Amino acid sequence: MLHISNLTKRYASQTALDRVDLSIAPGERVALLGHNGAGKSTLMKMVLGLLTPSDGGITVAGQAPGSRIARDVTAYLPENIAFHPALTGREQIRHFLRYRGRPVAEADALLAKVGLGDAARRRIGTYSKGMRQRVGLAQALIGSPALMVLDEPTSGLDPVSRREFYTLLDELAAHGTAILMSSHALSEVEVRTDRIAILSKGQKVADGSLSSLRSDAALPLTVQLRPRQGCTAQVFAAFPEAKQVGDSLTMTCAQADKLGILTRITAVRDTLRDFDFLPPSLDDIYVQISRSAA
Structure with missing residues (x-):
């Protein structure tokens, strides 16, 4: 659905992207991570x-970005979304539906x-930031897009709304929608994406499933031991390298030493x-990979 090859973008002497490759298949959810800039x-x-790229290429459903077909199959939700405060949620979504050539009667179902629905x-103008973000998500769902591009989509959402949001994404992906999402909420994308791509200083420094990134990062596992009452000394004797944290004994071990x-x-x-x-965690992996790239 999305194919990026050798993508490069330069601004005078600055290179914002340097030979990035990335592909997303229908139904695949990919998180795009990276520091600011x-x-x-x-x-x-x-x-x-x-x-416009300085070099390399992009295709969306086999078409050039910005072409009529690419626009028709793509939805976008920016991080900071703004709507006219005097319009109701229904009026705003009906406005977007007219732009997309869709029946305005679809507005209530989308909201x-x-x-x-109740708002x-x-x-x-009376909506909270989280509610405005939901209006943005409603407009992104117009026409059941084949590719969704989401920039910090859960910004301003409460925990329940975030869970509902990811349930929606799961449903879209199950019906074949490809999803590219950037987020700083690593604990969220850790369990709700199929692949993770990491950018650092304009270059792609990692791309794979969470398990493959864990293997590449080669970070140790944390082992937590909880002794029975009165048995702490015996467990310490068997694991002298452990440290006591609360009522547990904690230590680390390499993945290869797990069976031992x-x-x-x-x-x-x-x-x-x-x-x-x-x-x-993904936070640990991200920091390790970013530091290694730097």
């Missing part, structure tokens, strides 16, 4: 046809889908009430 917004603007007749640690745990299982192996 890494090139995420530049890449998205070129996907939308708002900027209900994003949780604004459809209220003026947008598990064997040691089995040997003292009668002294433990529980244990956990905690993999590095």
